[in-house]
Amino acid sequence: MMKKLWLLLLLCSWVSFAYAWPDWVINPKASAGEIAAVGIGNTPAEAKQNALADMTLQLTANVVVQQSQSLHANNGNSQSSFTQNSQVSSLALSFQGVEQRRTVEQAEQIAIELVANKQIIAKQITAEIYHLLAEQPQTTANCFAAALRLNRARxxxxxxVLTVLEYPTQTPAINHALQQQQQCLALYRVRLIGAREVQDIAAAAMAHLPELGTTEVWFKPQLRWATAKQNGQVMQRATFRFDFTESAAPYRSLLAGQLQVISHASDETTARNNAKQRLIELLRQPVSEWLHVDVENNR
Known part of the structure; x- marks a missing residue:
């Protein structure tokens, strides 16, 4: 009996040892100036995706990751490079230059370690901030569109993220741009004009639009529907077009765009109501969040 128990313990110890991950998987460590992340999956693609998600979580939270992979040859050796697109609420970050350092396979699973240079990521983020601030609104009669486009949340x-990367932030330039934005919007008063159905939807946007200035701007929305049947369900596509125009001659368009929502349901009324609700949810966000957004709602 004791011999069998000893053999069982020995077997369990061997199995545990055989399937133990190396230390770099359990406790990933990054060199100075790098971010290191490890992902485990049933396939290499799944492991890489999980590693990219872990890498992004080190910078922020609530992340949904999308990944693309390309292969290239260098001196006869095949190498991998990855581009990561991470969705943080409404924030999309693109990190390039992510490299694969190590991989190991255990118990039909694969672990992959990815590393990225903090400085490269920080420079990409800084460049995007500069791009977003390039058209910062000025307190003139032509600042309305730029002020609405300026996405302060992003x-x-x-x-x-630059703070997390221990890289110089752009706080002074950002504060200046946001101050200019507020000064510009204070000049305007937006008035909603349109049919009743459209007004009920567009009213959700009014909370983020200026209403105390002396220069009136018309917010003119339009709503178009398209209906089709797919796989026994009704599809409703709502196209919400909007135009901010001057309220006096020459009635120039200051800013225009559209949102498109697709909803599926068992009947046309439900599909249409779902699409309307999704539009309202989008329009409750700041204008810079929903400009030129295409959203598909499959519920």
Whole structure:
């Protein structure tokens, strides 16, 4: 009996040893100036995706990761490079230059370690901040469109990532741009004009639009529907077009765009109501968040 127990313990010890991950998988460590992340999956693609998600989580939270892979040859050796697109709420970050350092396979699973240079990521983020601030609004009669486009939530989040990377932030330039934005919007008063159905949807946007200035701007929305049947369900596509125009001659368009929502349901009424609700949810966000957004709702 004791011999069998000893053999069982020996077997369990051997199995545990055989399937133990190396230390770099359990406790990933990065060199100075790098971010290191490890992902485990049933396939290499799954492991890489999990590693990229872990890498992004080191900078922020609530991340959904999308990844693309390309292969190239260097001196006869095949190498991998990855581009990561991470969605943080409404914030999309693109990190390039991610390299694969190590890989190991255990118990039909694969672990992959990815590393990225903090400085490269920080420079990419800084460049995007500069791009977003390039058209910062000025307190003139032509600042309306630029002020609405300026996405303060995205800019501030990007700036916070620079802090995590221990890289110089752009806080002074950002504060100046946001101050200019507020000064510009204070000049305007937006008035909603349109049919009742469209007004009920567009009213969600009014909370983020200026209403105390002396220069009136018309917010003119339009709504178009397209219906089709797919796999026994009704598809409703709502195209919400909008135009901010001057309220006096020459009635120039200051800013225009559209949102498109697709909803599926068992009947046309439900599909249409779902699409309307999704539009309202989008329009409750700041204008810079929903300009030129295409959203598909499959529920």
């Amino acid at each position: 800019i501030n989040t990007l700036n916070s």
